[in-house]
Amino acid sequence: MHEEEPEGNVEEAFGRSDMDRERLQRLSERQRRKRLSRTIGKQRLVAQAEIDRLSALLAIPEETREGSLAIYRQAWENDLIHGRSIEKILAASIYMACRKTKEPKTLDEIENATKVGRKDIIKTCKLLAKRLGMRLAPASxxxxxxxxxxxxxxxxxxxxxxxxxxxxxxxxxxxxxxxPTGIAASAIYIAAILCDDRKTQKDVAEVTGVTEVTLRVRYKELARELGIKVE
Known part of the structure; x- marks a missing residue:
């Protein structure tokens, strides 16, 4: 008695198996991409929410907020986020946007709002500027x-x-x-004296984020070079 042969040949059987594996692989890849897409979406939403929060805290205008988001997105698209602190990238993005829009926020203000040290902010700004081909305009x-x-x-x-x-x-x-903040602080200190609206060195230093020592050195230097008599 002869056994019945299965329908199709061995090659067809293996072919169907290969096709099944390929389908599974494609399905697995689609699922992986969906998970990755959801993760990216969530991370971007978190970053956007944090920029919104910091923008409100720093009272920066909409133009600067949008600029911060644009810089962060460029950093993401150029794979500069992976392996780096998101907090540092966000802080640098905000400071760079402030520089670009001439929004007068000091490094101290950005540091206090983001809890990222000024050295890390500067370092990250330089990295982003170099990798994204941006010019970090100096503050005036x-x-x-x-x-x-x-x-x-x-x-x-x-x-x-x-x-x-x-x-x-x-x-x-x-x-x-x-x-620039030291020069601005010194000019204001001198101007306040000349306009008979004096402020203490301590008050000016606290508001501008410069030390009293720096303020004293700079205002005396300015007064001497410009021939201004300050009493």
Whole structure:
């Protein structure tokens, strides 16, 4: 008695098996991509929510908030997030957006809001600028005058005088190598004295984020170079 042969030949049987394996592999790959897509989506939502929170905390305008998100997305798309602290990337994205939109936020303010050290912020900014082909525009002392004067409750004449001092210092090229916040703080301190609306060195230092020592050195330097008598 002969056994019945199975329908089809051996090759067809193996062919069906291979096709099944291929289908399973494709299904597995689709599932992996879906999981990855969901993970990426969640991480982006978390990052966006954090940028929204920090933007509100720092009171930065919509243009700067959107700029922060754009920089973060570029970092993600260029695979600069993997293996790095998301907090550092977010802090750097916000600071770079502030620089780009000339929003007067100091490194100290970004550090206090994000809890990321200023050295890490600077280092990450340099990395992003290099890898994304961006130019990190240097801050100008003029950008900080209005914000600092507002926080010190100084009137418009003081702000105007401080800007005049800074512009003259820039024209004479005596600000080279000096931090912009230190120059702004010094100009405001001098202007407040000249306008008879004095503020203590401690008050100016606390608001501007510079040390009292730096403030003393810079304001004396500015006054001497510009021939301003400060008593």
């Amino acid at each position: 002392p003029e950008e900080y005058v209005r914000s600092f004067c507002a926080k010190l409750n100084l009137k418009q004449p003081v702000e105007d005088r401080a800007l005049e001092i800074i512009n003259e210092a820039l024209r004479r090229d005596i600000t080279s190598g000096r931090g």
